[in-house]
Amino acid sequence: GAGVSQSPSNKVTEKGKDVELRCDPISGHTALYWYRQSLGQGLEFLIYFQGNSAPDKSGLPSDRFSAERTGGSVSTLTIQRTQQEDSAVYLCASSGLTRGSTDTQYFGPGTRLTVL
Amino acid sequence: SQKIEQNSEALNIQEGKTATLTCNYTNYSPAYLQWYRQDPGRGPVFLLLIRENEKEKRKERLKVTFDTTLKQSLFHITASQPADSATYLCALSNQAGTALIFGKGTTLSVSS
Numbered sequence: 001g002a003g004v005s006q007s008p009s010n011k012v013t014e015k016g017k018d019v020e021l022r023c024d025p026i027s028g029h030t031a032l033y034w035y036r037q038s039l040g041q042g043l044e045f046l047i048y049f050q051g052n053s054a055p056d057k058s059g060l061p062s063d064r065f066s067a068e069r070t071g072g073s074v075s076t077l078t079i080q081r082t083q084q085e086d087s088a089v090y091l092c093a094s095s096g097l098t099r100g101s102t103d104t105q106y107f108g109p110g111t112r113l114t115v116l
Numbered sequence: 117s118q119k120i121e122q123n124s125e126a127l128n129i130q131e132g133k134t135a136t137l138t139c140n141y142t143n144y145s146p147a148y149l150q151w152y153r154q155d156p157g158r159g160p161v162f163l164l165l166i167r168e169n170e171k172e173k174r175k176e177r178l179k180v181t182f183d184t185t186l187k188q189s190l191f192h193i194t195a196s197q198p199a200d201s202a203t204y205l206c207a208l209s210n211q212a213g214t215a216l217i218f219g220k221g222t223t224l225s226v227s228s
Contacts, residue, residue: 041220042221043218045215045217093159105216110157
């Protein structure tokens with residue numbers, strides 16, 4: 001596709017349920033990032049993929065959060081047993097270089113997650 | 117760890133004036149610094165990247181400076197227009213070079 005796409009655009013769930021968020025990066029981009037943006041806060045880094053590997057997952061806030069990437073393309077961020085503090089906009093970005101953050105990052109529109 | 121401060125949460129200016137946004141960082145000096153624009157309900161969009169050995173960079177009405185001694189970047193929009201109204205984010209590479217660390221942003225409002 002022409003840009004990074006994310007689905008769903010909005011997700012409302014009940015506390016304790018599991019959710020899956022999907023990211024389709026720009027075709028050919030090897031690097032993929034997940035960020036979280038809470039109301040009034042800056043973007044918070046979660047995890048970085050290079051190909052299908054995650055050399056940096058230091059931003060995942062707890063073991064309830066996990067992510068995978070398959071075929072060097074689509075990525076899924078899974079949050080288990082959601083809590084109200086997980087409510088935020090989850091943003092995915094991709095870039096074309098093989099070495100992380102020095103390249104321009106192209107962001108998707110985000111998934112707004114609301115945990116009731 | 118690296119911290120970034122964008123010292124104004126909000127900036128209101130009149131159309132035609134120059135907007136100046138500030139980004140300060142602590143700790144190590146990054147090799148690159150980037151500026152992004154974010155509109156409500158959308159993801160950030162890349163605007164400019166400046167390297168540590170570049171003092172200034174321009175793109176159309178945008179100008180970015182990078183002072184590694186002061187640990188500061190200034191972002192200028194000249195001849196501002198209402199369409200420039202958005203949140204502007206400063207971002208630096210983390211020390212591992214694996215991700216960007218973002219400031220909280222400055223929301224610019226340009227009135228006509």
